Amino acid sequence: MPDSLVQLKQLTVQFDDRPVVDRVDLSVRRGDIITIIGPNGAGKTTLIKAILGLQRASSGQVSRASRLVIGYVPQHLTLEATLPLSVRRFMLLSGRTARECEAALERTGVRHLQEASVHHLSGGEKQRLLLARALARRPDLLVLDEPAQGVDINGQAALYELIRELRDELDCGVIMISHDLHLVMAATDKVICLNQHVCCSGYPADISHDPAFIETFGHQVAESLAVYHHRHNHRHNLHGDVVTSTGLHGAGDHDHH
Template sequence: MSLVTLMGLGVRLGRHQALSHVDFSIDKGEIVTVVGPNGSGKTTLLRSIIGAQKPTSGKIVRAKGLRIGYVPQSLSIDATLPLTVNRFLNLPLRHDREVTEQALSVAGAQGLQERQMSALSGGQFQRILLARALLKNPDLLILDEPTTGLDQPGSAALYRQIEQVRSDLGTAILMVSHELHVVMSASDRVVCLNGHVCCHGTPEIVASAPEYRALFGSGTQGALALYRHDHDHHHHSHDSHSHEHGTCDHA
C-alpha cells in the first residue's frame, strides 16, 4: 500500500527549478534513503511530502489519514533554559506518561526523562527528537540528515535504532542524507536525487551506478558495508514493493 506517491512533481523556488519530473513513492513499512549533493532538492522533496511546499507541477497523493512524524536535521535549544526531556516531549501537548515512556523506549532513550535537554550528548539529543516524532504513532517517519554532527560509532548506533523502529512499529522510514556512508544496509531502496531522480534501486545497485559515482566519487561499496551487522544476513525484504533491479539514467 502506497503511503505517498509523487507524480511528475515539479517545484520552482523563485527563478530556481528545485525539482523536475519527480516520480516517487513510499510504501507501508519500507525504508527509503534519499541521497544527493547540496542543492539537489532533498529538502524541497521533504517539504513537499510533508505538505509545507506546494508543487508548481505534478501532484502528490497521500494515503487517507496519513500520520507523518518528522525528525529535523537540528534543533537549537538555549542552554540556559531549564528544560527537561519530559517537559520537551510534552510541548505543546501533554501526553500520557506511558505514551512518552514507550516512545523513549523505542527510540533507545529510556531513563532520560528527568535529564536537562542541554546536558544531553549529540546522540542522546537525536534519540529524543526521534522519540518526539514517534509520539503521534506515525505511519511514515521522515528524518532529515539525522546523523549530522555525530561520529561514526554514534551514527551507526542511531541507524541501528532506526532499523529497530521499523522492526518494532512497522513504520515506513524516509531518510535524507548528504553523505554516502549513512546509507543503511537495511534500506529497501536508495534514491539518488539531483533535481530529478537520476538513479534508484537497492544500495548496492546505486553505489555502483556511474551517475552516483559522478556525484559522490568512488570507493562506495566499502562505505556501504560499514553499517552491515549480523542480523542483516537474516533481514527479509518487504513484499509491498519490488525494486530488485532499480534503474539509473544514462543521460
C-alpha cells in the first residue's frame, strides 16, 4: 500500500535451508501499534531484523517508505563493562544535538540521570534511556524488541502507556515484540501471532478466541485474555496503577483506534 511505512510481501528468511520466517505479509502505517507475539524460536527477532535491514530476505520483499526514519530499541543494552559512560555521553554518541538528547531524556522521564553511569541504571531506566535514544531521531517508525525486558511489573504498564503517547505525539508507526500478553492486550491495536508463519492476527479482543492462538499458547492463557478487554480512556501512573475518572471498566468494553 502506498501509505505504508514498511510492507512485507511473502517474506521468507532461511537458515541452513530451514525457514525461520515463512512467507509473512505485514504492513505498518502511521498510527499503528502492532505487536508480534509467539513462542521462543518463532522468528520474531529475525522478522524485526529484516524490517530494520539487518537481515537479508531469502525470498519475498521488504519495502520501506522513502526517507523512512526508524528508531530502534533493542532488547538489551550491551556495553563494555570497563568503559566509563554517562547517560549524557551515551545519548550524544547517537549523533543528535545536546538539546535533542536532553529533550528526549526529559520526555522518557530520565533527564535527572544525565550524569549517572549507564552501567548503574536499573532495568527500567535502561529501557527508558534506549527509548530516549530512539526518540531523539524523531522516527517515523519505532521498532522495539521486548521493550519491557528487565522492567519490574509496576513499571511495565507505565512504559507501554508512554509508547502509546509517543505514537500519538510523533504520528509514527510502532512495531514491537512482547511476551507480556496481558499488557499487550492493553497497549496494542493489532496482534500478530508468529510461529515461523503468521498463525493468526487481529484485534486483541478477538485474537484470544482464534484456534491457532489457543493451540500456540494454551486454553488457560486464551481464557484469561478473553476477559481482558481493555479501554484506552485512562492512564497508568508510574506504579502501573490505572488512573481513571470513569470508574471500573466491564469485561466487554474495548475501544479501538
